[in-house]
Amino acid sequence: MTAPDSNAAQIAAAAAAANALPPAADERPEWTPRAEMTVLNREIPRLDGPQKVTGRARYTHDVRLPGMVYARLVVTPYARADVGRISLTAARKVPGVVYAETVKADDEGVRYQGYDGILVVVAAETPEAAEDGVRAVRAKVTPLRPPLVTPEQALADGAPQITRRGNVSSESSRGDSDAAAAALEGCDAVVEATYTLPVQHHVCLETHGCVVDYRGGDSATVYHSSQYVTGGPQEFAQYLELPRGNVRVICEHMGGGFGSKFGAGTEGLLACQTAKALGRPVHLMLTREDEFLMAGNRSGSKQRMVGGATKDGKLRALLVEADRLGGVGQGSLPTPPYIYDVETSWSRLRSVHTATDSNRAQRSPGHPQASFAMESLVDELAYALSIDPLAMRLANLSDPVYHRQLQRAAREIGWDAHPHKTAHGAPDADGRALGIGFGVSTWGSSSRPDAIVEVRIHPDGSLEVSNAVQDIGQGSRTLVAAIVAEEFGLPVSAVTPRIGDSSLPTSVYSGGSITTGSVAPAVKDAAFNARTALAARVATALGVEPDTLVFRGGRVEVRDDPSVGMSWKGACALLGGDPLTASGKYRDHLHGERVHGAQAAKVSVDVLTGRVRVLRMVCVQDQGIPFNRMALRSQINGGLIQALSYGLFEERVIDPIHGVMLSDDLEAYKIAGAQEMPEFTVILDDDDDRQAAMGMAEAPNIPGHGAIANAVYNACGVRVRDMPLTPDKILTKWLEMQR
Amino acid sequence: MSEPKPPSGAPRDPSRRAFLRGALAAGAITQTLSKVEAALAEPTVDPSAAASADDEVATLAGKVPVTLSINGRDTKLSIEPRTTLLSALRVHADPPLTGTKEVCAQGNCGACTVLLDGRPVYACLQLAIDVQGRAIRTVEGLGTPEALSPVQAAFCEHDALMCGFCTPGFVVATTACLEKNPSASLDEIKHELSGNLCRCGTYPHVFAAALDAGARLGGEPRKDAR
Ligand code: FES
Ligand code: FES
Numbered sequence: 001m002t003a004p005d006s007n008a009a010q011i012a013a014a015a016a017a018a019n020a021l022p023p024a025a026d027e028r029p030e031w032t033p034r035a036e037m038t039v040l041n042r043e044i045p046r047l048d049g050p051q052k053v054t055g056r057a058r059y060t061h062d063v064r065l066p067g068m069v070y071a072r073l074v075v076t077p078y079a080r081a082d083v084g085r086i087s088l089t090a091a092r093k094v095p096g097v098v099y100a101e102t103v104k105a106d107d108e109g110v111r112y113q114g115y116d117g118i119l120v121v122v123a124a125e126t127p128e129a130a131e132d133g134v135r136a137v138r139a140k141v142t143p144l145r146p147p148l149v150t151p152e153q154a155l156a157d158g159a160p161q162i163t164r165r166g167n168v169s170s171e172s173s174r175g176d177s178d179a180a181a182a183a184l185e186g187c188d189a190v191v192e193a194t195y196t197l198p199v200q201h202h203v204c205l206e207t208h209g210c211v212v213d214y215r216g217g218d219s220a221t222v223y224h225s226s227q228y229v230t231g232g233p234q235e236f237a238q239y240l241e242l243p244r245g246n247v248r249v250i251c252e253h254m255g256g257g258f259g260s261k262f263g264a265g266t267e268g269l270l271a272c273q274t275a276k277a278l279g280r281p282v283h284l285m286l287t288r289e290d291e292f293l294m295a296g297n298r299s300g301s302k303q304r305m306v307g308g309a310t311k312d313g314k315l316r317a318l319l320v321e322a323d324r325l326g327g328v329g330q331g332s333l334p335t336p337p338y339i340y341d342v343e344t345s346w347s348r349l350r351s352v353h354t355a356t357d358s359n360r361a362q363r364s365p366g367h368p369q370a371s372f373a374m375e376s377l378v379d380e381l382a383y384a385l386s387i388d389p390l391a392m393r394l395a396n397l398s399d400p401v402y403h404r405q406l407q408r409a410a411r412e413i414g415w416d417a418h419p420h421k422t423a424h425g426a427p428d429a430d431g432r433a434l435g436i437g438f439g440v441s442t443w444g445s446s447s448r449p450d451a452i453v454e455v456r457i458h459p460d461g462s463l464e465v466s467n468a469v470q471d472i473g474q475g476s477r478t479l480v481a482a483i484v485a486e487e488f489g490l491p492v493s494a495v496t497p498r499i500g501d502s503s504l505p506t507s508v509y510s511g512g513s514i515t516t517g518s519v520a521p522a523v524k525d526a527a528f529n530a531r532t533a534l535a536a537r538v539a540t541a542l543g544v545e546p547d548t549l550v551f552r553g554g555r556v557e558v559r560d561d562p563s564v565g566m567s568w569k570g571a572c573a574l575l576g577g578d579p580l581t582a583s584g585k586y587r588d589h590l591h592g593e594r595v596h597g598a599q600a601a602k603v604s605v606d607v608l609t610g611r612v613r614v615l616r617m618v619c620v621q622d623q624g625i626p627f628n629r630m631a632l633r634s635q636i637n638g639g640l641i642q643a644l645s646y647g648l649f650e651e652r653v654i655d656p657i658h659g660v661m662l663s664d665d666l667e668a669y670k671i672a673g674a675q676e677m678p679e680f681t682v683i684l685d686d687d688d689d690r691q692a693a694m695g696m697a698e699a700p701n702i703p704g705h706g707a708i709a710n711a712v713y714n715a716c717g718v719r720v721r722d723m724p725l726t727p728d729k730i731l732t733k734w735l736e737m738q739r
Numbered sequence: 740m741s742e743p744k745p746p747s748g749a750p751r752d753p754s755r756r757a758f759l760r761g762a763l764a765a766g767a768i769t770q771t772l773s774k775v776e777a778a779l780a781e782p783t784v785d786p787s788a789a790a791s792a793d794d795e796v797a798t799l800a801g802k803v804p805v806t807l808s809i810n811g812r813d814t815k816l817s818i819e820p821r822t823t824l825l826s827a828l829r830v831h832a833d834p835p836l837t838g839t840k841e842v843c844a845q846g847n848c849g850a851c852t853v854l855l856d857g858r859p860v861y862a863c864l865q866l867a868i869d870v871q872g873r874a875i876r877t878v879e880g881l882g883t884p885e886a887l888s889p890v891q892a893a894f895c896e897h898d899a900l901m902c903g904f905c906t907p908g909f910v911v912a913t914t915a916c917l918e919k920n921p922s923a924s925l926d927e928i929k930h931e932l933s934g935n936l937c938r939c940g941t942y943p944h945v946f947a948a949a950l951d952a953g954a955r956l957g958g959e960p961r962k963d964a965r
Binding site (some may be wrong): 043045046048049050051052053054055056057058059060062064070087089090091094095126127128132136138202203204205206207253254256258287288350472473474475630631633634635637638639640641642665666667671672673675677680 | 794796797798809818820822826829830831834835836837838839840841842843844845846847848850877878879881882883885887891894895896898900901902903904905906910928929930932933935936937938939940941942943944945946
């Protein structure tokens with residue numbers, strides 16, 4: 001294994017390389033105007049598609065190394081428990097088991113469900129033997145009651161303390177409650193409601209885990225299903241007690257993260273400890289059950305709201321008391337009001353802890369929770385005032401982008417012709433009612449300045465682009481290649497992307513939609529620098545000024561006289577024996593911030609069964625330059641589908657008496673499948689003419705479930721304020737309405 | 740039809756509940772029974788009480804030679820009878836065939852779908868020893884990156900994959916669907932793929948790819964293709 005340079009050395013080396021090839025003083029890279037793009041702003045098939053569809057793509061779970069052992073965890077199902085003697089005698093006798101160690105110190109109990117419930121690590125020659133080893137472990141585990149898995153249990157008088165911060169933490173308030181209460185007085189409609197959202201799981205299809213290739217000695221390679229490859233060596237080196245520079249982290253492909261895979265986790269620590277003890281490579285991937293218990297979640301939320309509006313549809317007052325329910329974590333929720341303008345508002349937020357797994361970032365953390373409550377409230381006020389809910393939204397959104405996008409979404413879904421806009425409809429003779437609902441989203445799409453990219457042109461005409469960035473499914477591998485291809489007027493296939501390896505130049509994490517906005521500018525910068533350097537060589541050979549040259553159609557030629565020029569290969573041959581290497585770094589002027597988004601959903605509610613069928617979802621989404629239009633549509637579909645799934649099916653269920661998670665497999669925890677798919681209309685908002693790189697993956701994930709809930713109300717008058725929209729809730733409310 | 744996935748004519752009850760994989764009859768509290776039942780029945784297990792019995796292990800079966808026909812080639816393995824087809828492919832075959840994915844290991848997700856005599860089955864619910872003499876086709880056997888099958892090519896062209904972890908299962912299930920009926924309608928495709936889960940949300944592009952691949956495989960163009 002070649003040990004990578006430390007980050008600092010990489011940066012220094014990259015800076016030196018950049019210095020060696022200074023771009024002309026007054027020139028800086030600018031994005032090609034969209035109309036002139038030949039590669040970008042088009043449908044670009046993924047470069048790793050053929051590997052993935054043939055099963056050749058190697059994920060962490062697929063890594064097989066000589067001498068590798070399979071590790072498994074023994075985990076208690078109880079949220080809180082006393083742990084007595086743990087016997088490993090039988091486990092160690094299981095043929096094939098090579099390692100069984102307790103994780104708990106003597107008398108150390110289980111304080112919360114998740115990482116703290118891990119009792120033992122077992123490793124064996126085969127997964128089957130490891131499972132036998134797990135089954136052979138004996139432990140005296142006594143569940144503690146109450147298990148403190150519900151907010152009510154955690155808030156009860158005398159409840160044992162769950163976290164060091166207590167059972168309630170991170171309280172904050174904003175605004176003047178008296179002023180907000182007074183503002184309610186002048187309102188024509190006031191709605192008071194509590195909106196609740198369950199804990200959602202990420203459900204990455206590839207579970208969390210890593211393969212630690214340590215065979216003794218002073219270096220290691222770790223294969224890690226990770227959203228932050230560059231950050232990996234620091235953590236794994238610490239766990240392996242090796243110098244950071246001697247640990248290389250690789251993530252060629254990864255099976256989903258959605259915000260839950262930034263760090264090594266306790267599973268990473270335990271894999272390292274096992275590998276250290278054995279001096280053999282260790283494969284430790286969580287089981288699906290482990291994954292539900294300990295790999296994070298989207299925090300639940302309970303939002304008590306009082307909102308008021310005047311008959312012109314203006315939101316005048318809002319009071320919010322909200323609990324973030326992130327287990328032993330803090331949970332997330334943006335401070336209200338979410339997106340909409342409210343004249344006077346007050347809010348108080350707090351974290352209520354339970355003895356359950358900590359929440360983690362999950363695609364658009366906090367926003368889907370805030371969105372559901374706010375979109376529901378705005379909707380309720382609209383109907384209370386007999387105002388068209390679309391008009392009500394427009395009346396309280398100052399950013400004109402939302403007006404453009406909402407109106408487009410309304411047009412696509414057929415709102416104009418919809419028969420009941422200001423009051424709910426009724427079921428037909430078969431018991432089916434049709435409804436339409438709306439919602440909007442926002443995301444900061446910020447960037448980080450860390451990325452360094454290297455572009456290398458070989459004398460034979462081959463071209464590489466290198467950066468440690470991971471492809472978590474958003475298509476970053478294809479994106480980095482496409483930006484370079486665009487710069488040189490070549491097809492994407494002419495560029496070899498090298499990513500997913502910490503020994504490559506520094507990159508950023510993939511989270512919060514920052515990857516594109518952070519990496520694309522650095523790729524552009526590196527490509528621009530490489531092009532400038534190559535153009536200088538070609539100009540000398542042709543006897544022309546470098547700035548007259550253009551790279552297009554596989555040639556380098558004089559812009560106004562294409563007969564003066566040479567082929568790409570000919571140009572590269574000028575390099576002689578050595579490749580040309582150029583480095584690029586993050587350039588802020590190539591990045592843009594803040595995306596919007598508007599969605600509409602059309603549903604059919606069956607009031608005889610309580611079943612909601614989503615018929616159609618429309619999304620209008622801005623994203624700066626739409627680099628890869630096809631990957632963007634995939635990304636938006638994904639957001640819509642996850643929101644649909646969250647809204648209709650997903651809910652973590654923990655038995656409140658014993659503290660055992662009941663929804664710990666994909667049978668009990670349902671995610672949307674093929675049969676639940678509506679028709680999707682995804683519109684890339686080309687009226688957003690910002691010539692800037694920005695990510696947008698969070699935004700389309702935010703308002704869909706709220707739009708669906710609003711559509712259910714519009715259909716039949718059933719207002720469900722606690723997600724998900726399961727048939728029992730619809731039926732109960734429907735029957736109440738009939739009385 | 741893809742529901743249920745296990746093969747027709749399987750001699751035993753293929754249900755998940757009845758599917759026993761362990762060679763050891765151990766009763767660790769973390770793994771057995773439905774968990775609440777376990778909690779209600781016996782909230783504590785005291786290892787000292789039954790120390791002598793619990794500290795022993797019994798091997799019920801050793802390794803046996805097994806020959807599997809994988810992608811047209813006979814592959815000899817030496818595995819325990821309880822080894823699933825999924826584990827046989829991913830772990831015990833040499834070289835391992837890791838294109839078939841493990842996601843739930845209990846028949847909930849379809850990531851492990853392979854073709855058994857042309858029918859889609861969940862490899863995690865098959866014992867390798869039971870499928871000797873039957874034609875097993877995995878995603879690796881359908882095409883190569885250089886020579887993609889029509890379904891694989893259509894998946895790439897329609898961006899029917901994102902992270903790609905569910906993709907081999909979808910490719911295999913789509914292949915089974917279209918080999919049976921290249922003119923499958925959108926509704927039929929949805930039905931045939933209803934045993935496969937994707938978290939990234941590729942379904943609409945998978946449907947488009949399936950409809951397109953069906954046309955390439957000689958299916959009648961469908962009105963509902965979009
Ligand atoms: S891994 Fe076999 S169905 Fe999920
Ligand atoms: S592409 Fe990621 S799970 Fe389907």
